[in-house]
Amino acid sequence: MELRHFRYFVAVAEELHFARAAERLGIAPSTLTVQIQEIERALQARLLQRTKRSVGLTAAGELFLEQARASLLRFDQAVGVGRRAGRGELGRIVIGYVGSAALAGILQRQMRRFRTEWPDVQLQANEQPMGRLPGLVAEGHVDIGFVRLPMALPDELRVHVLQRNRFCIALPASHRLAGAAAVDAQALEDDDFVVPEQDLGTREVGRRGRFEPRIVSAPGNLLTVLTEVSLRKGVAVVPDVVATTLVLPDVVYKPLAGEPVTSELAAIFRRSEGAPAVKNLIRQLVAALPE
The missing domain is CATH 3.40.190.10 (Periplasmic binding protein-like II)
Structure with a gap:
């Protein structure tokens, strides 16, 4: 049995007239009659009670109609979901x-x-x-x-x-450079560094200051990095977006002197x-x- 059989049966059950149902489906009445007979043979059940003047549903037909409608609805829903998914809507x-x-x-x-x-x-x-x-x-x-x-x-x-952002320097509030307008890379030569996941800024500070940064911790996560700065474990080179979004006690942010280092x-x-x-x-x- 195929999906078309469900559609044929539902049309007949709703119209209770083979000619009108065939016209609705766009097929010949004789073809529709054959299709309904195929359904009944497949189910081994009489679904329609037919006389010369009327067509009615048997008890089996009423139950089958309910399930056929549900199956067609699920099919239409599946087609709709597939089409929407194909368009990226789902x-x-x-x-x-x-x-x-x-x-x-x-x-x-x-x-x-x-x-x-x-x-x-x-x-x-x-x-x-x-x-x-x-x-x-x-x-x-x-x-x-x-x-x-x-x-x-x-x-x-x-x-x-x-x-695009710029890197800045995160310092403990008690740091000797906490009051500076901007921090020169060379001034950080003797400091310990806490390094975030992106270490480009740290490496660039070392390059500008002509020293190898002394890395004491590399926790990666920015909140953890800045927490360690607040605990005076070291200084950190971080994107300047954190200056307004991660305000921690005992941490100050200062721009890096000279040409901006972009991130x-x-x-x-x-x-x-x-x-x-x-x-x-x-x-x-x-x-x-x-x-």
């Missing part, structure tokens, strides 16, 4: 991000914009270690990654810059992405100009 997107993407607000703004346009797509976002994100995206465990550049990326990934937040995703919902988010990200 689905699930797994997002991985580094903490500074949330602190900078770029993660929230992009997710909020996407939800406005595609409200039925499920977004699942989790903070991930930055070093693991490229592999997670390349292997399909994460669909979109929000990372801080520069970092090495597999060839199968694309990258799009979403925001970029970017989205990474697979070049060969095939999931329609993910492709919709990628199109949104690629269309966004760097902030």
